[in-house]
Amino acid sequence: MIIDDIKDTRENIGRLISLEDDLEVVAEANDAEKGIELAKKVQPDIILMDINLPGMDGLKATEVLSRELPESSVIIISVQEEHYYMQQAISAGAREFLMKPFSRDELVKAIRRVSSIEQKQLSETIPKVRKRTGEVITVFSGKGGVGKTTITVNLAVALARLTGEEVVVLDLDLQFGDVSLMMGLPTDVTITDLAREIDKISGDDLENYLLTHRSGVKVLAAPVRPEEAELIKRNHVSKIIHLLRQKYQYVLIDTEPTLHEINLVALDFSDKIILVSLLELAAIKNIRLSLQIMEKLNYSKEKILLILNRSNSKHGPGLKDFKITLNFPIKLKIPGDEKIAVRAMNTGEPFVLSNPGSSISKSIFELAYLVEPEAKGNNRGGLFRTMKQLFGK
Structure with a gap:
């Protein structure tokens, strides 16, 4: 799933993902509120979240999704490389931080890396319930x-x-x-x-x-x-x-x-x-x-x-x-x-x-x-x- 307020960005990401046979964009949204609502319906494995969104920003949306939809992993995408944003993204619950512009290879590797980690953790923790963050x-x-x-x-x-x-x-x-x-x-x-x-x-x-x-x-x-x-x-x-x-x-x-x-x-x-x-x-x-x-x-x-x-x-x-x-x-x-x-x-x-x-x-x-x-x-x-x-x- 892609949450980004710029249509061209969503389309470009979708095009890169479509080149992979086993990956599919299941939903798109142009703001955080719509994205959260839609994510709860489609329950995607991975959400690509822009950090700068109108209204609720990507960091706050990531916090909400990490709490309410823990099965979905968030990858924050941003044009800002400063340590502050990287740390805030990880603290909010994001699994990866991807800098714009990124190549197809960088995008796909990030998605597969997060997917691999999540699958491993899921297999090891079921039927355990996630405990609160330390x-x-x-x-x-x-x-x-x-x-x-x-x-x-x-x-x-x-x-x-x-x-x-x-x-x-x-x-x-x-x-x-x-x-x-x-x-x-x-x-x-x-x-x-x-x-x-x-x-x-x-x-x-x-x-x-x-x-x-x-x-x-x-x-x-x-x-x-x-x-x-x-x-x-x-x-x-x-x-x-x-x-x-x-x-x-x-x-x-x-x-x-x-x-x-x-x-x-x-x-x-x-x-x-x-x-x-x-x-x-x-x-x-x-x-x-x-x-x-x-x-x-x-x-x-x-x-x-x-x-x-x-x-x-x-x-x-x-x-x-x-x-x-x-x-x-x-x-x-x-x-x-x-x-x-x-x-x-x-x-x-x-x-x-x-x-x-x-x-x-x-x-x-x-x-x-x-x-x-x-x-x-x-x-x-x-x-x-x-x-x-x-x-x-």
Whole structure:
């Protein structure tokens, strides 16, 4: 099915498709509303959707179709190549993004690629019902050494234990990522291997590229060597996050302390951003700049959770100065415990497992409740009782 407001475009696409014996245009529409109504009637396998439509645009229409007609796959077509539109298309539920003008070969390959993936997923999931899209949570800071990775790995384990849902950690610190190290996992396979095959895989193929921690948390490890970071492009990351959120209820992303294009992809996808700071001038300065940039990017304040790590530090500015400088609410204060944190890092055992009763572990569980408030409602016996039940301590 073709949804495009320009008649000549519809006719040209139809002509290209007619040259393939096993492909057929079953319907056409010149706006989104008519297209959605018609799609529900004919239920096409694939919908070619122009991004710029009168009235409801192609992105909104794709969201509606992904929700109301999940059996039909959408390929967005556009004259705009900017990363923003590609990311928005994937986020809306599109399976492919095709640039105009495209050749017959490019069009047919895109259709067959999407059709092949959908058929594979359909055969693997019937009679299962599609679950809702997972939640993407990115842990970020404008400064290194603030404890981002420590928070990420412990939060992942806490969420898995509290909710019973599937959790995956994506290590996007592409040059010096330590998620696998801090979880005691060998880096037999990394994001580099996945990026090389990203156009050929479906959601269930992801298992071949993930490491499994004993807690059940999955990890997509950072490259082994720093120079491999150059092989990971923004379109790889967009597709990887899209696939992960289709399969896992919680996708936690650890990041580098920079706002380069790879991190911006992750932040754009995020349902929640955990912004980590310390009571240090450099950290506060960079967090303030990060908040200003996020405001310019139109990120809602509600999705940003400002976390003060090592909040019991006796050095640096006081808490009052911190609040005045940032003028942004602190959602949680995590106390520092160097002995426990360093031992956990060196042994590859997250401290929510090795020391669940410690103050630092309790704070991580409180962070998990901020991310998933329903978990707290399911554990009314209190945090210490919850940890005793979960870990037998």
